[in-house]
Amino acid sequence: MxxxxxLLDAAAWRxxxxxxxxxxxxxxxxxxxxxxxxxxxxxxxxxxxxxxAADLVLLTVDADALxxxxxxxxxxxxxxxxxxxxxxxxxxxxxxxAVELDADGVPQLGxxx
Numbered sequence: 001m002x003x004x005x006x007l008l009d010a011a012a013w014r015x016x017x018x019x020x021x022x023x024x025x026x027x028x029x030x031x032x033x034x035x036x037x038x039x040x041x042x043x044x045x046x047x048x049x050x051x052x053a054a055d056l057v058l059l060t061v062d063a064d065a066l067x068x069x070x071x072x073x074x075x076x077x078x079x080x081x082x083x084x085x086x087x088x089x090x091x092x093x094x095x096x097x098a099v100e101l102d103a104d105g106v107p108q109l110g111x112x113x
Contacts, residue, residue, distance in 0.1 A: 001062050001063075001064055001094075002062070002063040002064050003038075003039065003060055003061065003062065003063060003094070003112075003113070004036040004037065004038055004061050004063045004070075004082045005036060005037050005038070005039065005042040005058060005059065005060060005061065005109075005112060006022075006034070006035070006036050006037075006058070006059040006061060006088070007042075007045065007046055007049075007050050007056055007057070007058055007059075007099065007107065008022070008025060008056065008057060008059065009025075009053070009055060009056060009057075010055045010056065010057045010098070011055070012025065013057045013059070013096065016088070016090055017090055019090075020089065020090050020091075021087040021088060021089050021090060022034070022087060022088040022090070023087045023088075024087075024088075027049075031083075032085070033071075033083040033084055033085045034083065034084040034086075034087075034088055035081070035083060036061065036063075036081065036082040036083070036084065037081060037082070038081075038082065039112035039113060041076075041079065041081065042058075042109050042112055043108075043109050043112075044076075046099075046106060046107040046108075046109055047106050047107075048076075050106075050107050051104070051105050051106050051107075052101075052105040053101075053107070054101065055098075056098070056099040056107055057096050057097065057098055057099060058096065058097055058099050058107075058109055059088075059093050059095075059096045060093065060094050060095040060096065060112075061088065061092050061093055061094065062092050062093075062094050063082060065089070065091070065092040066084055066088075066092055069084055069085045069086040070082055070083070070084050070085075071083050071084075071085065
């Protein structure tokens with residue numbers, strides 16, 4: 001199973017659980033796809049885009065369950081990032097957990113596999 005990761009506001013995750021799918025954040029909507037990171041990219045994504053954001057959760061997603069809507073496309077520094085064109089079904093989320101911030105307000109994701 002290939003795993004990808006998504007940081008989002010805990011309230012958005014609760015709403016997605018109730019609806020059965022996550023349609024994306026405002027940034028996702030603006031860009032036309034849901035942004036994800038792989039294990040090697042996630043901590044830098046947290047630092048660059050979520051510093052100071054409180055009440056975050058980290059989703060671990062089964063990338064293989066997302067089908068052809070998941071595309072790996074060049075982004076930061078030319079690295080390939082997973083982008084989902086369509087909603088994220090809650091059933092594809094294999095785990096989620098709250099994320100703590102360090103003293104500088106950077107979300108700390110810990111080891112990801």
